[in-house]
Amino acid sequence: MSDEFDVVIVGAGPVGLWLACELALAKVKVAVLERRTERVKQSRALGMQGRTLEVFALRGLADRFVSRGRTMPFGHFGGLATPLDLSVFETRYPFVLLLPQAVTEELLEEHALELGVVILRGHVVQTIDARAEEVVVADLSGATAFQLSARYVVGADGARSVVRRAADIAFSGHPARLTMMLADAVLDAPPAKPRLTTIVNERGGLLVVPLGDGIHHRIVVVDGPVTETGAAEPVLLDKLAAAAARIAGTDFRPRDPIWLSRFTDETRLADHYRKGRILLAGDAAHIHAPMGGQGMNVGIQDAMNLGWKLASVVHGTAPEALLDSYELERRPVGETLRRNTLAQLALFCAFDPPSHAMRQTMEDVLRLPEVNRRLAEESCGFGVTYPEPLLPLDGGWQHRDGLSGHRLRDSDVVLKDGSRKTLHQLQRDGSWLQLRLAADAATFPHDGQSIVVDLDPNLNGGLFAGLASVLVRPDGFIGPVYPMIQ
Helix, strand or coil: CCCEEEEEEECCCHHHHHHHHHHHHCCCCEEEEECCCCCCCCCCCCEECHHHHHHHHCCCCHHHHHCCCEEECEECCCCCCCCEECCCCCCCCCCEEECCHHHHHHHHHHHHHHCCCEEEECCCCCEEEECCCCEEEEECCCCCCEEEEEEEEEECCCCCCHHHHHCCCCEEEECCCCEEEEEEEEECCCCCCCCCEEEEECCEEEEEEECCCCCEEEEEEEECCCCCCCCCCCCCHHHHHHHHHHHHCCCCCEEEEEEEEEEECCEEEECCCEECCEEECHHHCEECCCCCCCHHHHHHHHHHHHHHHHHHHHCCCCCHHHHHHHHHHHHHHHHHHHHHHHHHHHHHCCCCHHHHHHHHHHHHHCCCHHHHHHHHHHHHCCCCCCCCCCCCCCCCCECCCCCCCCECCCCEEEECCCCEEECCHHHCCCCEEEEECCCCCCCCCCCCCEEEEEECCCCCCHHHCCEEEEEECCCCEEEEEEECCC
């Protein structure tokens, strides 16, 4: 095996695997290094949001995931009784998919291997040496000694990222102040509701959700009053069961746990997502309490944003400055994630009378459609926009407010030859996509490869009204548009 790659990714979780898939799709030589010798069986992440499913649909993969999970047509904010209504979004995926992370990683690794990604397990990165023209990643001391060089290295190696530390990128925020108990177990007396159960009262906070396999449920308990407990202290099932019964007023009778764990409210955001030839994605760039099931989803969307940009720079079809737009576009999303999860934590983990009154007030406020939609957008990723144009505009091309920088929702379109496709089907190879509605529409002058598709101008109104041509980024966001000449 060669020890030279275009990109080395450290971390074979969902974020690292999806980034590797995107790079391999673009014919970039990529290797993934993972310290674990096999995939983890426990599932930290459980919910897959609608925008993440759209990301997979852009590459023709969404059905693989949907077929393995269970759909939930609403979300929650801080465990409030008023749900987040996901049916308001124009998408083929107006739901949260309950799917264990172990299954997500299985499907992503399967796709990565289909694309020829090199995955090296049992490789613990000890040193990263960033030089002028390359980065050298190595561990020359262990049983699996190795040394790889690459033009770029991406850290997708989690909260304690070796890559982030090697790049000396600060991880600003606050340390753990409280812990919560978690069990994935069989419930002999599960809640009557088959979906999501949340209870917050003077005795503590409780969340119960089915794992999606039809057998196990996840129970999360904050046993009030909150006291700081060492995150390494083992969770005992009988203690968790007793706390859950005290909060809920009923015993769910958990047994046969497949995972017992603690997690904390440690919240941090990397000061930078890029330093020279080193980049960060996922938990290496942002960590938080797992409120609303957002962390893995934001990380996968980080990877989707970075993949095509990194491939363009590697192939020389874009200047290296394009990589700066990764931080400019994705770090604000990380900041929104930080604020959102802290707000949910404040609602879910305080049990005094004023906090209970705040919950009741917020439950009323969430009944306002505009508020509900705003928080649902943050949770499921449909609210992300990129306001600044990435490419220089000339020759009549425009960056149009309210359109450019927004995700292009999937819909059926009629091609000029009368055939029908979906917009997502047109982007499966990861290229730029130019949709032309006028025969004389100008081709956008950029160096990257793009697919030009002529649409029937009489049968594709709506979003494209008044436009002669639309350029769509490889990640499914609308770029510059060319107006119809009157």
